[in-house]
Amino acid sequence: MTVVLALRCANGVVLASDSQITDPGRGLTYPAQKLHPLGKYAAWGGSGSRAALYDVEQVFNDEADAIVEAKNTGHALQARILPILKHHYDTFIADVPGQETGGTPATYVLAAGYDGDRPFIIDVDPNGLIGHHEETGFQAVGSGAAMAQQAHALLASFRMSERDVDYGVVAALRVLDALDASSPSVGGPMDICRITPEGAHHLSEEEIADVRRHVSRWVELERNALDQLFADEGR
Numbered sequence: 001m002t003v004v005l006a007l008r009c010a011n012g013v014v015l016a017s018d019s020q021i022t023d024p025g026r027g028l029t030y031p032a033q034k035l036h037p038l039g040k041y042a043a044w045g046g047s048g049s050r051a052a053l054y055d056v057e058q059v060f061n062d063e064a065d066a067i068v069e070a071k072n073t074g075h076a077l078q079a080r081i082l083p084i085l086k087h088h089y090d091t092f093i094a095d096v097p098g099q100e101t102g103g104t105p106a107t108y109v110l111a112a113g114y115d116g117d118r119p120f121i122i123d124v125d126p127n128g129l130i131g132h133h134e135e136t137g138f139q140a141v142g143s144g145a146a147m148a149q150q151a152h153a154l155l156a157s158f159r160m161s162e163r164d165v166d167y168g169v170v171a172a173l174r175v176l177d178a179l180d181a182s183s184p185s186v187g188g189p190m191d192i193c194r195i196t197p198e199g200a201h202h203l204s205e206e207e208i209a210d211v212r213r214h215v216s217r218w219v220e221l222e223r224n225a226l227d228q229l230f231a232d233e234g235r
Helices: 050-068 074-091 145-154 165-182 204-226
Strands: 004-008 015-016 022-024 028-031 035-037 041-046 108-115 116-126 130-132 138-141 189-194 198-202
Touching: 004 041, 004 108, 004 145, 004 165, 015 035, 015 041, 015 108, 015 116, 015 165, 035 050, 035 108, 035 189, 035 198, 041 050, 041 138, 041 189, 041 198, 050 074, 050 108, 074 108, 074 116, 074 130, 108 138, 108 189, 116 138, 138 145, 145 165, 165 189, 165 204
Parallel strands: none
Antiparallel strands: 004 015, 004 138, 015 189, 022 028, 035 041, 041 108, 108 116, 116 130, 189 198
């Protein structure tokens, strides 16, 4: 299972993912990098066919500035992703002798960042359709996307879109850790990119460990608040 999520805050955007790859055909799980730079002011992640995503990474590395600075970033992403998807779909061998299950993995790409002072959260689905999520402020792709959406809904009362981006970093890690605890196919190490108009910063392992301490503190504060919920009623 893969999950890549993007979260918009008052002054920045957070892109985060787990790092566990599941290969059901061979019964394997292994870690892999799912977040990648998209120039200096954006990042992207993907789920699905690793071969297709590898080709996307090569194109994005070469043309990052042209994509982010395009008049329509969504169209620029789409124009580069579609030929890659078509190639992999057209050359996919559906029936392999001795292979019981077939099917090419559905490939999604999620990109987030800044074009000047304008934040963007854009996904491209396996059909090549573009989704813009700047207004809703959250999007997730991958087989764990539905659970990530539910986790985000449970945190809606904290109004992350009105808070500093550092709160968003903590919220993103809390969502990923919740999925890690509830699903055996989501696993760390977790990867987080903190993006502001000044640039994109991919957090180190040490920085993520520090963020996790803030997550623990947040949980502790919630527990203490719940303990006081009925205090005035003498319970």
